[in-house]
Amino acid sequence: MAGGHRLLLENARQVVMVCGRGERFLARDALRSLAVLEGASLVVGTDGLIKAIGPADAIQKMFSEETFEERIDCSGKCILPGLVDAHTHPVWAGERVHEFAMKLAGATYMDIHRAGGGINFTVEHTRQASEEELFCSFQERLQRMMRAGTTLVECKSGYGLNLETELKMLRVIERARRQLPIGISATYCGAHSVPKGKTAPEAADEIINSHLPKLKELGRSGEIHVDNIDVFCEKGVFDLSSTRRILQSGKEMGLQINFHGDELHPMKAAEVLKQPRARKMLDEGVIVALGSDFNPNAYCFSMPVVMHLACVNMRMSMPEALAAATINAAYALGKSDTHGSLEVGKQGDLIIINSSRWEHLIYQFGGHHELIEYVVAKGKVIYKK
Numbered sequence: 153m154a155g156g157h158r159l160l161l162e163n164a165r166q167v168v169m170v171c172g173r174g175e176r177f178l179a180r181d182a183l184r185s186l187a188v189l190e191g192a193s194l195v196v197g198t199d200g201l202i203k204a205i206g207p208a209d210a211i212q213k214m215f216s217e218e219t220f221e222e223r224i225d226c227s228g229k230c231i232l233p234g235l236v237d238a239h240t241h242p243v244w245a246g247e248r249v250h251e252f253a254m255k256l257a258g259a260t261y262m263d264i265h266r267a268g269g270g271i272n273f274t275v276e277h278t279r280q281a282s283e284e285e286l287f288c289s290f291q292e293r294l295q296r297m298m299r300a301g302t303t304l305v306e307c308k309s310g311y312g313l314n315l316e317t318e319l320k321m322l323r324v325i326e327r328a329r330r331q332l333p334i335g336i337s338a339t340y341c342g343a344h345s346v347p348k349g350k351t352a353p354e355a356a357d358e359i360i361n362s363h364l365p366k367l368k369e370l371g372r373s374g375e376i377h378v379d380n381i382d383v384f385c386e387k388g389v390f391d392l393s394s395t396r397r398i399l400q401s402g403k404e405m406g407l408q409i410n411f412h413g414d415e416l417h418p419m420k421a422a423e424v425l426k427q428p429r430a431r432k433m434l435d436e437g438v439i440v441a442l443g444s445d446f447n448p449n450a451y452c453f454s455m456p457v458v459m460h461l462a463c464v465n466m467r468m469s470m471p472e473a474l475a476a477a478t479i480n481a482a483y484a485l486g487k488s489d490t491h492g493s494l495e496v497g498k499q500g501d502l503i504i505i506n507s508s509r510w511e512h513l514i515y516q517f518g519g520h521h522e523l524i525e526y527v528v529a530k531g532k533v534i535y536k537k
Contacts, residue, residue, distance in 0.1 A: 158221050168494070177488060234502050235455040238442065246273060248273060266388075274311045304482065308340075309325070315363050337380060441477075442473065
């Protein structure tokens with residue numbers, strides 16, 4: 153019976169499904185696991201979910217009597233899943249470009265932190281900013297992420313360190329979730345730094361006894377939805393004991409743990425700026441996800457750039473990097489059942505690049521602005537070059 157559908161993508165040179173057998177994530181052997189269809193088409197329904205993927209002639213025959221809100225000729229092009237950015241801090245005021253010069257001169261992150269920069273600098277400016285000011289800058293940042301192919305992004309609070317400002321940031325994130333087409337996974341990160349005048353245990357007590365109960369109340373009323381909880385576990389910030397207490401309290405109220413776990417491994421001072429050992433983790437079967445860590449201290453919007461750097465600096469293969477920026481990043485956010493790969497029944501989030509091979513998205517360092525022709529969320533075009 154004839155019916156209506158939202159989107160038909162026809163005759164793609166390659167459709168990179170990433171997962172072909174319902175995998176929740178890809179760990180070992182991503183090269184062999186990556187599912188790529190040649191000469192394929194894809195259909196998204198009016199509910200925003202993928203209805204069919206397959207050889208172009210078979211899809212054409214199957215849907216010959218159907219109507220579509222939009223059809224895109226993908227001849228000579230590649231279709232990939234929308235990229236997932238698993239770690240960002242995108243709501244803040246007060247730029248820190250001056251700190252970049254300090255880092256280039258040899259200052260470590262904790263050197264800058266102790267000098268009054270870093271998180272505390274941003275906290276002061278974020279507390280002073282209005283909710284509208286924060287939303288406007290946040291919206292612009294999300295739009296830049298979308299243009300670089302990101303369709304799902306994890307967004308943290310954490311530049312308030314008091315209940316009033318943390319809630320202000322979470323309201324901004326919630327407003328964006330409701331008004332913008334990009335998918336958002338919201339993270340409460342009130343334990344991003346120890347507020348001035350408090351010890352880590354005192355700050356943990358305030359978070360557990362004041363912040364989290366208020367978040368639970370607002371969640372029940374539908375005012376704010378929070379998915380995850382994060383703690384900055386680091387020497388001079390939150391120790392392991394305080395970190396465990398906060399995370400356990402968040403877990404008990406239904407939040408997923410998604411935090412700065414790299415600080416749990418003791419490192420010598422000379423090792424702090426080295427790259428994570430992604431190659432060793434992959435070889436050991438660890439599930440590796442990627443994120444831009446966009447924040448005032450690491451101003452990167454682009455997951456294609458992150459994937460390129462992961463390949464060059466951390467010895468990841470291109471299939472491993474793509475899996476880490478799609479299905480594995482979605483898995484880290486508890487959303488790999490709906491996001492991160494092109495499979496029937498999953499959300500129709502995808503990108504179309506003007507290339508006959510999908511690897512060009514990673515290979516062309518900084519070239520994604522020209523490569524990405526369409527970004528689609530729930531079957532609707534949200535960016536067109």
